[in-house]
Amino acid sequence: MNKTELIDHIAKQADISKAAAGRSLDALVGAVKTTLKKGGTVTLVGFGTFAVTARAARTGRNPRTGEAIKIKKAKVPKFRPGKALKDAIN
Template sequence: MNKKELVAGVAERAGVTNAQAAEVLDATLALISEALQKGEEVRLLGFGSFVVAERAASSGRNPSTGETIEIKASKQARFKPGKSLKDTLNA
């Protein structure tokens, strides 16, 4: 499912236009991004949580030259599914 299909599905279920559904989805995604950028966790009860995970610096190898390179530490967004979502997937 891509964003366009998601917007259409939300619009149909909520009884709103595609434009309104797209605005709401964009606003939701922006708020989740902003919270994660601040290091906050976003919990959606019954669905799951979005969290920021720290990835330590490490060394790697350039596959084309074989040269050892340093990979910088970084932050990544992670999703932890909630119990209800896990149960739905495994039903």
């Protein structure tokens, strides 16, 4: 499912216009990005939790040359599914 299909689904299920559904989806994504950028977490009960974790600096290899390269430390977003989502899939 891509963004357009998701907007169509939201509009149909919530009985709102596609434009309103698009703005709602953009607002949700924006809120998650802003919160994660500040180092917070977003928990949607029954769905899951979005959080930021730190990835340590490490040494990697260039696959073309085999040369060792340094990979900087980074913050990466993570998603941990909730029990209800896991149960719905299984």
